Amino acid sequence: MIYVLFAALIWAMGWGLNTVIANGRAAKTSAAQIGVPLIFGATVLIIWELLVTGLNISAVILPAPTAIATAFGANLTILWADFFQTFVKGAFSGYVIGCGAAFLVAIVVDRYDFLRRGLLPVGNFVAALPIVGTAPILVMWFGFDWQSKAAVVVVMVFFPMLVNTVAGLRDTSTMQRDLMRTYGASYTQTLLKLRIPAAMPFVFNGLKIATSLALIGAIVAEFFGSPVLGMGFRISTSVGQLALDMVWAEIVVAAIAGSLFYGLVAKIEQWVTFWHPSQRKH
Amino acid sequence: MTKAGPILTVVLAIMALWYVACIPMNVQETLTAAERAGAVVTPDNARARAEVGRFSLMLQNTDTLAGSWSVERARLPAPHQIVAELWDSTWTEEVYGRRGIVNSGSLSNKSLIYHGWVTLSATVVGFAIGAGLGVLLAVGIVHSKTMDMSVMPWAIVSQTIPIVALAPMIIVVLYSFGIQGLIPKAVISAYLSFFPVVVGMVKGLRSPDAMQLDLLHTYNAGQGATFWKLRLPSSVPYLFTSLKVGIAASLVGAIVGELPVQRGGLGARMLGGSYYGQTEQIWAALFFAAGMAALLVALIGWIEARTLKRMGVQA
Incomplete structure (x- = not known):
């Protein structure tokens, strides 16, 4: 019981501290912008730990953060092998193939108006479908190893990327295109010097959406069959063994991988589309 | 109508591609089924066929390939097979199935x-x-x-x-x-x-x-x-x-x-x-x-x- 009271106290302290910072004079500084969410996260973790200990919650229901950290530290080699199998081999190769293919198809689609009017509604439709459902079929076709995971990722990222890129390629004004024409620019020159650069904010929007889809696709595809490693495999087998600390450790890996991947793409975006209003420093 | 035209063309093109893709995807299963039905297939056993590539199998057995679109448990079922399965597992199952309305008086729990x-x-x-x-x-x-x-x-x-x-x-x-x-x-x-x-x-x-x-x-x-x-x-x-x-x-x-x-x-x-x-x-x-x-x-x-x-x- 004392733990529960202590947890409530910690909550009140953390929240109170954040309220003071958020409404204080320093709220606009970048230290506060980073510090407040960190304090909040730390408070949640401490309360989690205290409640699990205090209420005697069994480890097969909710392991404490320290237990998860221990499992994480004790299984670094397994986690790294799983990460490599699922993320590097499955998700990342599928991401590159899928986004690359979608970008090229988008250029073709954009060139022929007929294709654009025909393929774009179909692409929009497919982008909203539960494409993870193709996982059992693709696992059957490409076997249990990473190739089938990459294939699922390709199918998942293709349409969001296609729709975004096509929208981006159309995002030039008549004035800009007329200017290129007065310069006597050919189709290729207009494409390379005006329209692809102008499409970059949209392309990166598609790339960012695709980062989380890629991880989801690779992990879910492993639920349908995989070799004896991989993040999805580890999660489903560890759940079966009620080794929930390992499941959480794997989820921590997925969270870190997902946010780093997203952060990386966002960083490249800043570097490529520095000219766009949304990237300007105020 | 001007909007539906291109969409319809694209959908039809996807369908056509699908039917064509069924041939190489299902060639092994098609030939096995044809062999069981008594047709002459080269090479004449499944193990030897597994060694040969899909496309050379297709070229060697051009006359049995029509079966590609009706194989059971195909690697890639043809669209009409999927539509038939959808119909079977909805309407037919609900109405005429063993647990359907006609036989059990209630809706099927397998549909x-x-x-x-x-x-x-x-x-x-x-x-x-x-x-x-x-x-x-x-x-x-x-x-x-x-x-x-x-x-x-x-x-x-x-x-x-x-x-x-x-x-x-x-x-x-x-x-x-x-x-x-x-x-x-x-x-x-x-x-x-x-x-x-x-x-x-x-x-x-x-x-x-x-x-x-x-x-x-x-x-x-x-x-x-x-x-x-x-x-x-x-x-x-x-x-x-x-x-x-x-x-x-x-x-x-x-x-x-x-x-x-x-x-x-x-x-x-x-x-x-x-x-x-x-x-x-x-x-x-x-x-x-x-x-x-x-x-x-x-x-x-x-x-x-x-x-x-x-x-x-x-x-």
Whole structure:
């Protein structure tokens, strides 16, 4: 019981501290912008730990953060092998193939108006479908190893990327295109010097959406069959063994991988589309 | 008509490609079936055929390839086989099946309609919970600076995390509490639709500009009045956009949630099909899920159009 009271106290302290910072004079500084969410996260973790200990919650229901950290530290080699199998081999190769293919198809689609009017509604439709459902079929076709995971990722990222890129390629004004024409620019020159650069904010929007889809696709595809490693495999087998600390450790890996991947793409975006209003420093 | 033309052409082209792709994809199965039926096939046993490439097999056995579109358990079933399977597992199963209306007096629990209903109910319950909580949190975030600064960054980061990975654990943990059936799947659905709704709704509630907020200030409107008369109405378009994303995510959540526990639903149907090599069953379940997703998104789009029209927004 004392733990529960202590947890409530910690909550009140953390929240109170954040309220003071958020409404204080320093709220606009970048230290506060980073510090407040960190304090909040730390408070949640401490309360989690205290409640699990205090209420005697069994480890097969909710392991404490320290237990998860221990499992994480004790299984670094397994986690790294799983990460490599699922993320590097499955998700990342599928991401590159899928986004690359979608970008090229988008250029073709954009060139022929007929294709654009025909393929774009179909692409929009497919982008909203539960494409993870193709996982059992693709696992059957490409076997249990990473190739089938990459294939699922390709199918998942293709349409969001296609729709975004096509929208981006159309995002030039008549004035800009007329200017290129007065310069006597050919189709290729207009494409390379005006329209692809102008499409970059949209392309990166598609790339960012695709980062989380890629991880989801690779992990879910492993639920349908995989070799004896991989993040999805580890999660489903560890759940079966009620080794929930390992499941959480794997989820921590997925969270870190997902946010780093997203952060990386966002960083490249800043570097490529520095000219766009949304990237300007105020 | 000018709009339907290109779409129809693209769809027909995809169909044609599909039929062509059936030939190389199914060549092994086709030849085995033809051999069993007594046709002469080169090479004349399945093991030797496994060594030869698909395309040379096709060239050596051109006269038996017509069977590519009617093989059972094909690697790639032809579209008409999938349509037939859809018809068999909905109408035929419900009406004439062993547990259908004619034979048992009640609706069959083996049909796709039943499985679809299992998935749909979890999706809708989860979506309602997730979207409701999402809107509430968004209201909290907009009105409390502390909440905004502490919770919002986590809501954004959580969008980059494959939350689906939690699904098997949620199912098993809730099962150990004796909770099973619809609720665990609804929890996953709720979780997946929650964050898109929070992020979209916060954006929407913040969309009134300083001028509009100042105007309400000069009217001496309080926080409540500002919320009901300005923030909430201007957040509606954002809300519906994120609801569409949310319901699609909810459906994915419900399907993935059905994988660990095989108690009916489209996800169970897909996994069952992949265990037993019933490819037509997987494809039929996939198309059924796709149809459901399209209908759900269209339904929200329809409500959106009606609401915006009633609110007097120019479409």
